[in-house]
Amino acid sequence: MAAPELAAPVEDDPAPEGDVVARVGPRRVRGHWIGIPALGLALLALWQLAGPVFGVASTLIPPPLEVVAAFGELLTSPIFYRHLWVTVQEIVLAFVVGSAAAFLLGVAVVTSRVFEKTVMPYVVALQIVPKIALAPLFLIWLGYGIPSKAVFAGTIVFFPMLVNTVQGLKSLDPNHEEMLVSFGASKRAIFWHGRLPSAAPFVFAGLDIAAVFAITGAVVAEFIGAQAGLGYQLIQFNFQFFTAGTFAVIVLLSVLGWLLHMAVLLAERTVTFWRPAPRRGAAA
Numbered sequence: 281m282a283a284p285e286l287a288a289p290v291e292d293d294p295a296p297e298g299d300v301v302a303r304v305g306p307r308r309v310r311g312h313w314i315g316i317p318a319l320g321l322a323l324l325a326l327w328q329l330a331g332p333v334f335g336v337a338s339t340l341i342p343p344p345l346e347v348v349a350a351f352g353e354l355l356t357s358p359i360f361y362r363h364l365w366v367t368v369q370e371i372v373l374a375f376v377v378g379s380a381a382a383f384l385l386g387v388a389v390v391t392s393r394v395f396e397k398t399v400m401p402y403v404v405a406l407q408i409v410p411k412i413a414l415a416p417l418f419l420i421w422l423g424y425g426i427p428s429k430a431v432f433a434g435t436i437v438f439f440p441m442l443v444n445t446v447q448g449l450k451s452l453d454p455n456h457e458e459m460l461v462s463f464g465a466s467k468r469a470i471f472w473h474g475r476l477p478s479a480a481p482f483v484f485a486g487l488d489i490a491a492v493f494a495i496t497g498a499v500v501a502e503f504i505g506a507q508a509g510l511g512y513q514l515i516q517f518n519f520q521f522f523t524a525g526t527f528a529v530i531v532l533l534s535v536l537g538w539l540l541h542m543a544v545l546l547a548e549r550t551v552t553f554w555r556p557a558p559r560r561g562a563a564a
Contacts, residue, residue: 342524350524351531360513364532366426367510370498371536373430378437379490383483386445391471407439411497415504424507433497440493441486448482449475481555484548491540495533 328343330336338346354360385403389396415432422428452475460470502511510529517525 339521339523342527346524347527347531350522351528354525354528354532363508363510363513366508367498367502368536369426370429370433370501370509371494371540373426374433374437374497375490375494375540377430378434378494379441379487381434382438382441382486382490383445386442386449389442389446390449390475391467403439403442406435411436412500412504415501418501419505424505429498429501429506429509432501433494436493436497437490440489441483444482444486444489445479448479448486451482452478477552480548480552484544484552487544487547488541491544492537495537495540499533 324344328345330341331338331343389400414435418428418432422431456474457470460474499511502509503515506512510533514526514529
């Protein structure tokens with residue numbers, strides 16, 4: 281009697297990779313968007329209870345409800361919008377002018393070896409000088425208005441953007457460059473079709489850093505000497521022991537930084553459309 285044939289084990293058909301991503305992805309996304317507000321609410325509740333439970337004075341750490349009330353007072357004050365507009369102008373000028381100057385200098389450094397050997401030592405030497413030591417000079421040269429604050433913040437923005445630009449333009453794959461040369465591409469064509477696309481991630485990373493530094497530089501410059509601006513208003517609130525107002529202005533500065541960060545990310549996704557979406561921080 282012949283032995284019965286054994287059926288071959290049936291292997292489970294693995295789900296396509298796309299199906300796995302489709303099933304797992306939404307769960308991760310839902311958990312991501314639930315966890316962020318949950319953690320935020322928990323921190324706000326702990327902050328609100330810090331005074332009654334731990335005996336923290338509201339003049340040191342005001343509860344969130346007092347900060348919200350102070351923020352509402354600011355929004356109803358016409359003087360506040362004057363201070364806000366001054367600081368926004370300083371931030372935008374420092375960000376645009378400092379980043380543009382750094383990018384153009386980075387292009388000159390990469391395209392000219394003589395220029396790199398001649399100019400870069402002076403740029404590095406200028407970077408070594410503490411920027412806070414230059415602020416009084418800018419006040420003497422340019423006065424207490426917007427230009428001195430924008431120039432000071434622009435010097436802080438300049439060097440990180442320059443380094444990112446130079447590193448990005450030098451990151452072109454040698455094999456890619458050799459291929460372009462073999463096809464008869466000129467130096468200008470190699471720059472536009474090779475170096476510039478490869479440098480785009482570095483440039484936008486530098487812009488992301490520049491956005492933060494522009495806000496920091498503008499506020500610090502207003503601390504040193506100003507007649508208007510959010511930094512000037514922070515000093516006034518500190519003298520008045522209006523801690524809730526100080527926290528409200530800090531929150532507003534954080535919102536401005538977040539808006540600049542998102543603007544840079546949007547520009548990066550639009551310009552570098554051939555690359556995956558950048559993942560710098562939770563907001564990305």
